[in-house]
Amino acid sequence: MIQVTNISKKYGDKAVLEHFSYQFPEQGVVAVTGPSGIGKTTLLNLLLGLEKPDEGTLEIPAGTTFSAVFQEDRLLEKESALENAAIFYEGKTNDSVSLSAQGKEMAKQILSELGLSEDLETPVRELSGGMARRVSIARGLVAMTGPLGAKVCIMDEPIKGLDPENRKQTMDVIRKYCAGKLLIMVTHDDKDAEGADEILSF
Amino acid sequence: MKAIPKALKIIIIAAIWIAIWEVIYLIVGKELIVPSPFHVFVRIFTLAGTAVFWGNIGTSLLRILIGYLLAVILGALVGTVTAKVAFLDSFLSPAAKVIRATPVASFIILLFVFAARNHIPVITVFLMVLPVVWANVYEGIKNTDPKLLEMAKVFDLKKGTIFKRIYIPQILPFFTAAVKTGIGLAWKAGIAAEVIVNPKYGIGTALHDSKVYIETCDLFAWTVVVVIISIILERILVRLIEKAGGEKKRA
Numbered sequence: 476m477i478q479v480t481n482i483s484k485k486y487g488d489k490a491v492l493e494h495f496s497y498q499f500p501e502q503g504v505v506a507v508t509g510p511s512g513i514g515k516t517t518l519l520n521l522l523l524g525l526e527k528p529d530e531g532t533l534e535i536p537a538g539t540t541f542s543a544v545f546q547e548d549r550l551l552e553k554e555s556a557l558e559n560a561a562i563f564y565e566g567k568t569n570d571s572v573s574l575s576a577q578g579k580e581m582a583k584q585i586l587s588e589l590g591l592s593e594d595l596e597t598p599v600r601e602l603s604g605g606m607a608r609r610v611s612i613a614r615g616l617v618a619m620t621g622p623l624g625a626k627v628c629i630m631d632e633p634i635k636g637l638d639p640e641n642r643k644q645t646m647d648v649i650r651k652y653c654a655g656k657l658l659i660m661v662t663h664d665d666k667d668a669e670g671a672d673e674i675l676s677f
Numbered sequence: 678m679k680a681i682p683k684a685l686k687i688i689i690i691a692a693i694w695i696a697i698w699e700v701i702y703l704i705v706g707k708e709l710i711v712p713s714p715f716h717v718f719v720r721i722f723t724l725a726g727t728a729v730f731w732g733n734i735g736t737s738l739l740r741i742l743i744g745y746l747l748a749v750i751l752g753a754l755v756g757t758v759t760a761k762v763a764f765l766d767s768f769l770s771p772a773a774k775v776i777r778a779t780p781v782a783s784f785i786i787l788l789f790v791f792a793a794r795n796h797i798p799v800i801t802v803f804l805m806v807l808p809v810v811w812a813n814v815y816e817g818i819k820n821t822d823p824k825l826l827e828m829a830k831v832f833d834l835k836k837g838t839i840f841k842r843i844y845i846p847q848i849l850p851f852f853t854a855a856v857k858t859g860i861g862l863a864w865k866a867g868i869a870a871e872v873i874v875n876p877k878y879g880i881g882t883a884l885h886d887s888k889v890y891i892e893t894c895d896l897f898a899w900t901v902v903v904v905i906i907s908i909i910l911e912r913i914l915v916r917l918i919e920k921a922g923g924e925k926k927r928a
Contacts, residue, residue: 523831524830524831525827525830525831540833541831542831542832543828543831543832545824545828547824549822549824549825549827549828551825551842551843551846552846553846554842562832562834562838562842563832563834618832
């Protein structure tokens with residue numbers, strides 16, 4: 476169980492988190508809501524180990540592995556949707572620099588479920604913003620699957636900027652692949668927070 | 678203009694420039710100062726029939742390519758290391774600055790003390806190209822998106838994968854630019870070194886001799902040869918890079 480206790484984080488003089496505590500459940504969907512600039516993304520970065528808190532403790536059980544969908548897509552622009560999505564299937568344990576067949580198969584499946592079956596071989600830089608966003612989501616979800624799949628997925632406004640018709644479909648796919656695991660998701664949209672098991676509101 | 682094939686266009690433009698050269702020759706009227714293009718081309722063909730001509734070209738090419746290749750390999754290595762290790766960067770960057778600021782001629786003359794005549798052009802080329810490749814690879818690595826590296830860290834990506842998929846695409850355009858600039862630089866610096874140190878064979882030696890014996894026609898002939906080889910070298914290099922880049926894409 477991930478436990479955050481009494482955490483504070485400052486950038487210069489600006490405190491973004493002050494004595495913040497929260498116990499995350501073992502599994503389920505936790506929606507993190509609140510106005511922008513209040514420290515939601517900072518909390519995610521702390522959980523991912525990308526930043527260190529100024530004060531307080533962060534207890535993450537040994538062996539907890541993370542997957543993530545960042546606020547920006549952070550994709551490899553020259554590579555195809557399929558390559559981008561498949562790259563984290565095995566992470567560090569993949570000895571070869573090339574991608575595994577299973578990883579590609581899984582990436583193909585998830586990309587298709589997200590409505591990108593026509594664009595598997597398209598380089599990311601040629602995709603529209605919404606499509607690139609879905610590739611980024613697919614990458615995060617592929618990392619949740621397989622024998623080495625991550626146990627926790629952290630998503631920063633995953634469906635922001637998607638067309639209304641894609642939003643529900645995308646959310647359904649996200650839920651499907653995060654079932655039985657922990658999904659921590661920042662959202663500005665109260666509608667997206669509705670189906671969550673817990674709402675962490677700043 | 679569209680109807681004219683590319684090759685024909687090049688020939689027409691070349692012919693105009695040669696005509697301008699001929700006009701200058703006629704105005705000057707002294708073969709010793711500006712030889713006629715016709716005589717120069719005849720001279721090139723005469724020279725091309727001799728073994729010494731090809732020996733000179735082969736020797737120069739070999740020297741320049743060795744120096745160039747060493748500089749590309751070491752420049753890429755040092756560029757990578759200095760971009761990653763701050764201490765080595767501060768330690769080595771003054772060296773790069775000094776090498777960049779030193780005139781080629783100073784190097785060549787200084788090298789007389791340490792190196793054999795035959796090796797000086799190789800070392801000169803190496804010293805000229807090294808900082809260019811070094812600086813560009815360094816820039817490429819420094820320009821790598823930190824957000825992508827962060828992502829790689831979160832997903833616990835292997836070092837080899839990070840190198841191939843994040844660093845290489847980022848460095849490649851910088852590296853390609855350095856390699857292209859470097860070959861022109863290598864060629865000119867190598868021949869300049871040969872002119873000064875006068876090894877037994879080499880294009881520079883031939884240039885030097887034509888100066889000593891006031892063979893202006895030879896001087897022009899060799900210069901034309903240098904320009905032609907320089908263009909061919911760059912073409913070959915660009916093809917090679919494009920081919921390598923294309924294969925990487927398919928992998």
